[in-house]
Amino acid sequence: MNPFPIVMASLRRHWIMNILFxxxxxxxxxxxxxxxxxxxxxxxxxxxxxxxxxxxIAAPGSQTEIVMxxxxxxxxxxxxxxxPHWGKLxxxxxxxxxxxxxxxxxxxxxxxxxxxxxxxxxxxxxLASGHVFKTIEQAVIGAAVPLAIGDEFEPSHGHGPEDVLDxxxxxxLHVVGKMQPTGTPWDSAIIVAVEQVWDLHALPTGHHELAxxxxxxxxxEAHDDHEHDEAxxxxxxxxxxxxxxxxxxxxxxxxxxxxxxxxxIRIGPPFDLDExxxxxxxxxxxxxxAAAYTLRSDYRTDHSTAxxxxxxxxxxxxxxGNAGSVMRAMALGSQALVVAAILAAVLALMxxxxxxxxxxxxxxxxxxxxxxxxxxxxSLLVVTGAICGLGLGWMVAQSxxxxxxxxxxxxxxxxxxxxxxxxxxxxxxxxxxxxxxPAFMLYRRPVxxxxxxx
Amino acid sequence: MSALxxxxxPSSKSSEPKGLPLLEIRELSLQYGKDTHPVLQIGNLAxxxxxxxxxxxxxxxxxxxxxYLISGLLKPSHGxxxxxxxxxxxxxxxxxxxxxxxxxxxxxxxxxxxxEVSPLENVLIPASFVGWRIDAATRKRAHDLLDQVxxxxxxxxxxxxxxxxxxxxxxxxxxxxxxxxxLADEPTASLDDAASKTATDILFSLAGPNRTIITVSHDxxxxxxxARVLRFDKGALIDDSANIKAKAGIA
Numbered sequence: 001m002n003p004f005p006i007v008m009a010s011l012r013r014h015w016i017m018n019i020l021f022x023x024x025x026x027x028x029x030x031x032x033x034x035x036x037x038x039x040x041x042x043x044x045x046x047x048x049x050x051x052x053x054x055x056x057i058a059a060p061g062s063q064t065e066i067v068m069x070x071x072x073x074x075x076x077x078x079x080x081x082x083x084p085h086w087g088k089l090x091x092x093x094x095x096x097x098x099x100x101x102x103x104x105x106x107x108x109x110x111x112x113x114x115x116x117x118x119x120x121x122x123x124x125x126x127l128a129s130g131h132v133f134k135t136i137e138q139a140v141i142g143a144a145v146p147l148a149i150g151d152e153f154e155p156s157h158g159h160g161p162e163d164v165l166d167x168x169x170x171x172x173l174h175v176v177g178k179m180q181p182t183g184t185p186w187d188s189a190i191i192v193a194v195e196q197v198w199d200l201h202a203l204p205t206g207h208h209e210l211a212x213x214x215x216x217x218x219x220x221e222a223h224d225d226h227e228h229d230e231a232x233x234x235x236x237x238x239x240x241x242x243x244x245x246x247x248x249x250x251x252x253x254x255x256x257x258x259x260x261x262x263x264x265i266r267i268g269p270p271f272d273l274d275e276x277x278x279x280x281x282x283x284x285x286x287x288x289x290a291a292a293y294t295l296r297s298d299y300r301t302d303h304s305t306a307x308x309x310x311x312x313x314x315x316x317x318x319x320x321g322n323a324g325s326v327m328r329a330m331a332l333g334s335q336a337l338v339v340a341a342i343l344a345a346v347l348a349l350m351x352x353x354x355x356x357x358x359x360x361x362x363x364x365x366x367x368x369x370x371x372x373x374x375x376x377x378x379s380l381l382v383v384t385g386a387i388c389g390l391g392l393g394w395m396v397a398q399s400x401x402x403x404x405x406x407x408x409x410x411x412x413x414x415x416x417x418x419x420x421x422x423x424x425x426x427x428x429x430x431x432x433x434x435x436x437x438p439a440f441m442l443y444r445r446p447v448x449x450x451x452x453x454x
Numbered sequence: 455m456s457a458l459x460x461x462x463x464p465s466s467k468s469s470e471p472k473g474l475p476l477l478e479i480r481e482l483s484l485q486y487g488k489d490t491h492p493v494l495q496i497g498n499l500a501x502x503x504x505x506x507x508x509x510x511x512x513x514x515x516x517x518x519x520x521x522y523l524i525s526g527l528l529k530p531s532h533g534x535x536x537x538x539x540x541x542x543x544x545x546x547x548x549x550x551x552x553x554x555x556x557x558x559x560x561x562x563x564x565x566x567x568x569x570e571v572s573p574l575e576n577v578l579i580p581a582s583f584v585g586w587r588i589d590a591a592t593r594k595r596a597h598d599l600l601d602q603v604x605x606x607x608x609x610x611x612x613x614x615x616x617x618x619x620x621x622x623x624x625x626x627x628x629x630x631x632x633x634x635x636x637l638a639d640e641p642t643a644s645l646d647d648a649a650s651k652t653a654t655d656i657l658f659s660l661a662g663p664n665r666t667i668i669t670v671s672h673d674x675x676x677x678x679x680x681a682r683v684l685r686f687d688k689g690a691l692i693d694d695s696a697n698i699k700a701k702a703g704i705a
Contacts, residue, residue, distance in 0.1 A: 002582045009570035359566040362527060363627070364555020365583045366548060448522050451562075 003373035006360070010377045014349065018381060021342050025385025025431070026392050028338040032331040032423045033393025034400070037414045039324045041401050043317055045412040046072075049184040050309040052123055055284040055292060057086060057299045057306045066305075067312045070281040072408065073111045073185045075103050083206075083276025085304050089284060090269045094291035097122050098269075100279040102197040105155040110145050112155050112190045114197030116268045119283065120179065123186060130177030136196035136205075136265050139173045142189045143181035144409055151175045153190075155200070171200055183411030193267040194279070203277040207266045335427055339434055346378055346438045357442050358450030367443050375432075375439040382431030386424045390416060474539060475500035476634065476666050477524065482533030484519055484689075492531070494519045494689045503634075504663040508680030508697070509670045515686040517670040521637045524668070525558045526550035555583055559628030561657070563640035565620045569613040573605050573623045576612055580630050592630070599626035603656055618649025625656055636660055638669035642676055654679060 011018050050071050058066045059079035068074040089098040099119030105112040117132040120140050130149045133140055141147050152172050173192060181187055195205040284306075286292040292308070299306030357370045397414030405412050479499040485492040494516035501507055509517045522528040524535060526542055534541045537557070545553060567576045577596040581588045600607055603622035609615060615623065621641065628636055641657060642650035650673065658679050661667045671677055678697065685693035 001584065002586045005571060005575060005579060005582050006568070009568045012570040356566065356568070359560075359562065360579070360583075361551075362525065362554070362560045362562075363580050363583070364551055364558070364631075365580075366551040369583055447527050451522075451527075452518070 001366070001369050001372070003369055003376055006373040007377045007380060010353070010373075011380070017345070017349075021345070021381045022385040022388060024338050024342065025382060025427075026388035028331075028335040029386050029389025029424050029427050030392035030396060031334060032328060032427075033390055033416070033420045034396040035324065035327050035331055036419050036423060037393060037397035037416060038400055039320060040417060040419070041397060041412040041414040042320070042404075045183070045401075045404075045410045046313055046316070047310075049186075049410050050313055051184075052182075052285075053283050053309045054286055055295055055306055056281050056309055057081065057089070057284055057295075057304055058281040059278070059303070060305045063305065063307050063312045064316065066281055066307075067309050067316075069103060070101055070283065071185070071309055072410070073103075073113070073189055075111065078280050080278025080280060081282065081304055082278050083204075083271075084273055085301075086279065086282045087271050087273040087276045089282060090271060092295070094286055094288075094295055095284055096287045097283075097285040099283045100194050101281045101283060102194045102279050104197060104201065105157055107153050107155050107190060108146075110142075110188050110190050112139070112192055112197070113186075114192050114194035115283075116194060118268065120177070120191050122285065123191075124179035124182060126180065127177045128180040130175070132177055133191075133193050133267065134176075136193045136199055136267060137172070137174055138176040139190050139192045140177040140179060141175050142179050142187040142191075142409070144187040145178075145190055147175050147190075149175050149178060171196075181411075185409040188409035195265050195267050198277050199265060204275040205265045206271040206276050208272045208275055339427075339431060342378075342381070343434055343437060346374075347441065350374065350438045350442050354442060354445055354450045355453060358445070358447045361447040362451060371436075371439045371443040374442055375435045378435035378438060379432050382435065383428055386428045386431070389427075390420065390424045393420065476503045476505075476537070477501040478534075478536040480534045480536065482523065482530050482535065484516075484523060484528060485531045492689055494523070494686075496520075496533075496691050499684075499691065499694070501666060501668070504661060504666060505682055506658060506661045506667045506680045507669070508677040508683045509668065509686065510672070510677050510683060511686035511692075516689040517686055518639055519689075520686075521639055521668065521670060524635070525560065525637055526554050555580060556631050557633050557635060559631075559633040559636045561621070561624055561628050561636065561638040561641045563643045565617075565624040565644070567612050567620055567623055567627075569611075571612065572610045573600060573612050573615065573619075574607060576623055577626045577630060579627060596626070596630060599629050602626070604652075616649065618645055618652055621645060621649065621653045622656060625653070625660075629660070634665055636665065636667045636669075638667065638671075640671055640673075641669060642671065642673045650675065 050067070053071050056063075056066055056070055058070075059081040061079045065076055065078050069076060069078055086098075086100065089095050092098075097118055099116045099122070100114070102114035103111060117134070120132045121127070124140075127140065128143065130140070139153075147153060152174050154172055173190075173196070179187070179191075195207070198205050284295060286295055296306045296308065353374075357365075357373075360370065360373075361367070394414065394416050401412035401414045404410065477500065479496050481498070482494070482496045483492045484494040509520060511517050519528060523530055526545065530543055533543070535543050537553075542550065542553060567573075568579065571579075574596055577599055578588055578593065581592050581596075597607060600623065603626045605615065605619050605622055605626070609619075612620065612623065621644070625641075636657070638657060642653055645653055654673075654676055657667060657669070657676075667680070669676060669680065677683055680697055683693070683695060683697050684691055
C-alpha cells in the first residue's frame with residue numbers, strides 16, 4: 001500500500017495552511033535549538049577566553065567582577081591589591097608566570113591594559129608580527145584592533161567613545177607588535193607595559209630610579225618626561241579605583257612637570273617591592289596543579305583573594321543553566337502549544353476530508369491505508385518543520401554569536417550538537433505520536449455515515 | 455471515445471457463471487437499534503451474472519443501504535449475502551476490504567475525484583491500496599480506460615474537467631480492477647442532460663455476461679435502461695420486475 005498519492009494531494013490542497021504549519025513548527029523548534037546552541041557557544045567561548053588565566057589574585061571582592069574585568073575586559077571599579085602583597089609572587093618558586101593587569105585607559109573603545117612583556121607572549125602564543133614592547137611608549141595590539149605596526153595613538157582615560165571622554169593623557173604610544181588572534185576579548189585590547197599605566201597615572205613605576213639613567217637614552221629608547229611628585233598620594237592602602245569615575249570631568253592633561261628631567265623607566269619584572277603600586281588583578285600560571293592549589297590557598301588572606309576563574313565560570317554557567325532551564329521550559333511550552341494548535345487544525349481539516357476517506361474505503365482502501373495517509377501527512381509536516389527549525393535555530397544562534405563576537409571579541413561558534421538534535425528529535429517523536437490522534441479518529445469513523453454526509 | 459464495447463472486456467474474476475446466481479440475498483434486514491424499525495428488509499433476492507438492475511424508490515426507502523450492504527460497507531442485522539457461493543457477511547474486515555476492492559466498482563453521484571492529482575492518477579488511486587509501486591500493466595490499463603471513456607490523456611488537471619468528464623474518470627476508476635459488479639449511486643444526478651446521456655451510455659456499455667450493473671437512481675432515463683427494476687418503499691422491496699422497455703430496447 002502506498003498512501004503518498006493521498007498525502008501529496010493533501011499537501012497540495014491546503015498548501016498555504018501547510019506552509020504555515022511547517023513555519024510554526026520550525027519557529028517552535030528554532031527557539032529551543034537556538035537557545036541551547038547559543039548557551040553552549042557562550043560556555044565554550046567563555047571557557048576559551050579563560051583558558052590562559054589559571055589563577056587570578058586580587059584584592060578581596062567579587063570574584064565575578066574580577067573575572068569580568070580581567071578576562072572579559074568589562075571594566076568596573078574594583079579594589080586594588082597592594083604592591084607588597086603581589087610583588088613577592090615573582091620570587092615564588094611555584095609560579096611560572098605572574099603578570100599584573102592594570103586597566104583604566106582606552107583608545108576608541110579598545111581597552112588599554114598594562115601588563116608585562118612575558119604576559120603578551122604567553123597570551124598570544126607568539127606575536128603575529130612585530131615585537132613585544134620594550135619601553136613604556138610602545139604597545140602591542142590585539143588581532144582585532146584597527147591599528148598597524150608603526151601607528152601612533154593617544155590613549156584616553158576611562159572607557160567609552162573618545163569624543164565623550166575627551167580626556168587625554170597627552171602621551172603618544174607606538175604600535176610595535178600585533179598578537180595572533182586568541183578568540184578572546186583580548187583580541188580587541190591594546191597591551192602596554194604596566195609601568196606605562198602607572199606612570200601616566202603618576203604612580204610609582206615598580207622600579208627604583210636608577211642613577212645614571214638620565215640622559216643615557218638614545219632615540220629608540222623609551223623616555224618619560226613626567227615627574228612623579230604626586231606618587232605618594234596615590235600609593236597607599238587598598239582603595240576603590242574607578243578610573244572612569246574618580247576623575248574630574250574637565251578635560252585635563254596630567255599635571256606632570258614637564259622639565260628637562262628625563263629618566264628611563266625599566267619595564268617588566270623584577271620589581272622593587274617598595275615601588276609597586278596596587279593593581280586590580282594578577283594573572284598567575286602555576287608550575288603544577290599542586291602549586292595551583294597551594295597558591296590559591298596561600299593567597300586567600302584578609303588582604304587578597306585567589307581563585308581559579310574556572311570556578312567562577314562554573315558558577316556563572318550554573319546561573320546561566322538555571323536561566324537556560326527556564327527558557328527551555330518556556331520553549332518546550334511554546335512547542336507544546338504549537339503541536340496542540342496544529343493538532344486542532346488538522347482535526348478540523350480531517351472533518352473536511354472525512355468524505356474523501358470514506359470514498360477511498362468504498363473503493364477498497366483498508367482502514368490502515370486511511371490511518372497511514374493521515375499519519376504520514378501530519379508526520380511529514382512535523383518532520384519538515386523540525387528540520388527547518390534546526391536550520392533556522394542554527395542560523396539564529398550563528399547570527400547572535402557573530403553579534404556577540406563583534407561586541408565582545410569573544411569567539412563564539414554556534415553549532416548543532418547532540419542536545420539540539422535530541423530536542424528536534426524529541427519534538428518529532430512527540431509529533432509522530434500525536435499524529436496518530438487524527439489518524440485514529442478517521443480510522444474509526446463509520447464509512448457509510450461519512451458517505452451519506454453532505 | 456473509442457469503442458464503448460471495449461469496456462465490457464471479459465472478466466477473469468471468479469464470478470464467471472457456474473449456474474449459481476451472482477448474488478443471493480436471504481432474509482436480510484438492517485436496523486440501527488435493537489427495538490427500532492428495520493431500515494431495510496428483504497426476503498429473498500437473487501441477481502444473476504450480467505444483469506442490469508435499477509433500484510428506485512423515494513428517499514429514505516433503503517436503496518443506498520442495499521448498495522452499502524452488498525459492498526460490505528454495512529453489516530446486516532440479520533440474513534446472508536451470498537456471492538459466488540460464499541456468505542460475504544461472515545468476512546472479516548480485511549477480507550471484506552479486499553473483496554470490495556477486487557469485486558466491486560463504485561460510482562458516486564459526486565464523482566469524488568481528487569482534484570490535486572491528474573485524471574490518470576485518479577484512475578490509479580485504487581492501485582495504491584495494493585502495493586507501493588504501480589506496475590506497467592496496471593498503468594497501461596488506466597491509460598486504456600481513460601481513452602475508452604473519452605477523457606484525453608493529455609488532460610493533466612482533474613479540476614479543469616467538465617462534470618461529465620469527471621464522472622467518466624470516476625467510471626474508469628471503478629473499472630481499474632475489472633470488477634464483476636458495478637454499484638452506481640445516482641450516477642447522473644449531478645450531470646446535465648448531455649453529460650448524463652453519455653455517462654449512462656458508458657455505464658450500460660459495461661454490462662455483459664461477466665459484469666453486473668446495479669444502480670440506484672431517480673433518473674428514469676437510467677432506470678429505463680435497466681433490464682430489471684427493484685422498487686423500494688419504507689425499507690421494503692415492494693416490486694421486482696423485468697423492465698419491458700429495456701427488454702424492448704426502447705430506452
